[in-house]
Amino acid sequence: MSIISLKFLLLVICLLFIYYIIPQKYRWIILLLGSIVFYYLSSSKLIIFICLSIISIFIIGLKLTKYNEQIKALDKEQKDLKNKYQKKKKRILLFGIVLNILFIIFTKYYNFTISNINIITGIFNIKPLEQTKTLILPLGISYYTLEAISYIVDIYRGKYSASKNPFKVALFLLYFPKITEGPISRFDELSKEFFTPKKIDFNSITIGLDLIVLGLFKKMVIADRAGIYVNNVFGEGLGGSTVIVAIILYTLQIYAEFSGCIDIVRGVSYLFNIKLPLNFKSPFFAKDVQEFWRRWHISLGAWIKEYVFYPISLSKMNMKVVMFAKKHFNNYFYKFISAAFPLLFVWLVNGIWHGASYKYIFYGMYYYIFMMIGLLIEPLSSKIRTKLKINVHIINVIHIIRTIIIVIFGMALFRSTSIAEFFNLIGSIFTKGSGIYEYGIIKIDFIILIIGTIILLLIDTLSEFNKINIEEGFTKKVIIRSLIYTILICSIVILGIYGEGYDASSFIYGAF
Amino acid sequence: MKEIIEVLNEVKEGIDYANEKHLVSDGLITSFDLVMLISLLNEKFDIEITVVDVIPENFESVETIEALVNKLK
Structure with a gap:
């Protein structure tokens, strides 16, 4: 069930009605029931996979909490016993992480895993394993697996205790607005929202409606229109300006x-007075690739930083490398060497999370290379900047443009079906183009896209310079709000791209 | 406090560490800088800052870093 379908709208209306008429302390149960209905209608029997994840992290969470309490109760002298419990905790945690990763390996990554096993077994002339023709893809498995891991790791680290109620853990993973495309949330943040009794808040509902309308405008007027051209050009062997426009x-x-989509998701959640974390923060204002990934898909970047980057960076092995680099290299290489190993893992995880193929690993490596080059040349470029005394604003604009170019080509790689197609695409840029009006959209569509882009940039610019805060709604002034609503809704109705049955096309990130 | 500022300057120069109260949340110290900082603090004060201690609140200012170091000593 798409979150921009009529079925979804009906489900939300029904849930809202029940949610606000029952006593506050039971409202989370309605969210859970609604989430189960949504998941079952979207993924049918595959709900079993998310149930397995819920059960596993619920039990593991309780076990970890038990050991945390036992360790806390020990005296300082009982070091041996403490070490024994620590080891047990670590084993349980590892089991939980591996188990949840196995669920995703046997579903989304099944064929990718088999093809890699076959490469290895092929060396020893062992008969290759068969790949499946129909991959099992439980809804949101890439998102909820990360959430499941964060839950048990946080308990392991003593950040909070495990929930004694399995249904509360279930709601954390299943919560229907975020299950399809995130944002990837944390249990401690969401439980505050879910389980604190909440009154009906009209301000929250207004913000929710603002975000939904804005999200629909972005999706149906801009994204789906641009998508027509992109689908007609990518992989068709075209060249020149035709391809450059497609990439942009x-x-x-x-x-x-x-x-x-995230605006819609957060907007729907606001209707229930539940605040979900931000996922975008004017990403095209980023001055380097690192900053871009702190502004784009924030919840994924934050997850990887907390559960991959820091554990690897602060591991004893990496700390030895860091200290070795400090003793034997100058500051210039010291930072570079220290970051090289953890970042390799970060970008491998980022790449593989996006999809089950080598193209996505290459996609991760693409950003890794640019990040490492950035770290390597930073001291040099800093010296040049100081010597030439170039205005800082000019430098910032140059850096922003440079980052946008890197990101645009990164997106082209993301969209290409293979690494080879990506390189063909880049090569085709230098061949002759064949116009831009013959690929599904005409001049008026380009004008709409340009206006849409200006609106997007305007919102991002105003947010960047703190002139507006979309978290507080468009505006408090009723007349201006009505005007914005009229313009956006009319645009969606008149200019929106509709598919069969007046359903919008599916979301790119919804397939993860 | 002086020692902590010295370490911070070793990681990144040009920041008014004595008065800055939001080193992490204002993006003055990135995750790379944090790893450098932790490695230097570990060495200088003979402590072990683990991943559990890596929360923004512990690294927002010289005072919070000092409190963390004292706790782990």
């Missing part, structure tokens, strides 16, 4: 679509 439009499409 794909970046626009994915940004409008993903951020639009």
